[in-house]
Amino acid sequence: MDIEKLKAQVSDEIDARRQQLTELSLRIHSNPELGFQEVKAAAWLAQYLEENGFSMEQGICELATAFRGSYGQGKPAIAILAEYDALPSLGHACGHNLIAACAVGAGIASKPAIDQFGGTILVIGTPAEELYGGKAIMADRGAFDNLDIAMMVHPGVYDTATTQSLACLALKVEFFGKAAHAAARPEAGINALEAMLNSFTAINSLRQHIKDNARIHGIITDGGEAANIVPAHSAGSFLVRAEDDTYLDELKQRVINCFIGAATASGARLEYSWGEIRYAPLRNNPTLAQLFSHNMQSLGRKVQLSDASKAFGSTDMGNVSQVVPCIHPSVAIAPVEVLTHSPQFASAAASEAGIHGLLDAAKALTMTVVDLVANPELVINVKEEFRQNR
Numbered sequence: 001m002d003i004e005k006l007k008a009q010v011s012d013e014i015d016a017r018r019q020q021l022t023e024l025s026l027r028i029h030s031n032p033e034l035g036f037q038e039v040k041a042a043a044w045l046a047q048y049l050e051e052n053g054f055s056m057e058q059g060i061c062e063l064a065t066a067f068r069g070s071y072g073q074g075k076p077a078i079a080i081l082a083e084y085d086a087l088p089s090l091g092h093a094c095g096h097n098l099i100a101a102c103a104v105g106a107g108i109a110s111k112p113a114i115d116q117f118g119g120t121i122l123v124i125g126t127p128a129e130e131l132y133g134g135k136a137i138m139a140d141r142g143a144f145d146n147l148d149i150a151m152m153v154h155p156g157v158y159d160t161a162t163t164q165s166l167a168c169l170a171l172k173v174e175f176f177g178k179a180a181h182a183a184a185r186p187e188a189g190i191n192a193l194e195a196m197l198n199s200f201t202a203i204n205s206l207r208q209h210i211k212d213n214a215r216i217h218g219i220i221t222d223g224g225e226a227a228n229i230v231p232a233h234s235a236g237s238f239l240v241r242a243e244d245d246t247y248l249d250e251l252k253q254r255v256i257n258c259f260i261g262a263a264t265a266s267g268a269r270l271e272y273s274w275g276e277i278r279y280a281p282l283r284n285n286p287t288l289a290q291l292f293s294h295n296m297q298s299l300g301r302k303v304q305l306s307d308a309s310k311a312f313g314s315t316d317m318g319n320v321s322q323v324v325p326c327i328h329p330s331v332a333i334a335p336v337e338v339l340t341h342s343p344q345f346a347s348a349a350a351s352e353a354g355i356h357g358l359l360d361a362a363k364a365l366t367m368t369v370v371d372l373v374a375n376p377e378l379v380i381n382v383k384e385e386f387r388q389n390r
């Protein structure tokens, strides 16, 4: 059978499952679960894969809501990754319900290609993308070590084959001062809130003199108890992001210097701790991006190969891309003015356009699997690029 015919067949396979995939996606959407609590979503996805001939392992990497489904055997081993966690208060405002249904749909529709050419298709369930970097933990625990390729598609407002995503590290900061009556004995107090405010001022100044794509942003989580008490304690939560790990390391010290300066000026004592999970920058594999882009265009979508000006934030797919060749394209499900992590995006993730995006992304992923299993030299190219770009 020629490859174009096989692509048409797998694409029809997705269309035939339209109702099931829509229902699965909407069910996850209306039952939002936060990171590492995605018990229902993980069970529904695993059950659907199992019913469709995948052998399942649940609770992999010592994470209860992570799973691995596989079909076929041997090389190449190609994984489609699923995310299914929601956001606090906003529900599925990042559209991970669509990623989940897209991944299982693409995995199942890839079966005829695996039957014909050999290899293994895997669907790996990766919990807690938003808050805890589930894939970073899974990468450390070897979940992606034996793969040749890993792919997923994230909903957004553009159709792109690559994504720019920044290295990112969380920072928790506390200042300890001394309480006093704010009017009667202000001279006896040490103001921990002022130390925090001065830290923000110093960071705002620093921001003028850092590289364009770096980001430093934070919130105050404790700013005192009452207006008539000099705040003895303040606390804040920050994220520091940069285009690469080297610059992130440089920024770390410059950011800490802002807090040290504020501590010195106020007399408050500083304590801080960096987060354990470090999001790595995303390495897009050019060959995979070309194949995906071509397949997406065959569905009538205009796909930009890359646009560095459209920074994405950070994703734990970056950590996966450090150990295995990856793509993390975006599929448009809403007009450009709709912001991800907003109530409008949560609505889009359950809309007709959202389902259309899910199905197109699943088709393009499956067609890319067809390209890869049918042309072993492409897999060699992909892996060679990965080695060279290290």
Ligand SMILES: [Zn+2]
Residues within 6 Å of the ligand: 094, 095, 096, 129, 154
């Ligand atoms: Zn997301």
Ligand SMILES: [Zn+2]
Residues within 6 Å of the ligand: 094, 130, 341
């Ligand atoms: Zn998100």
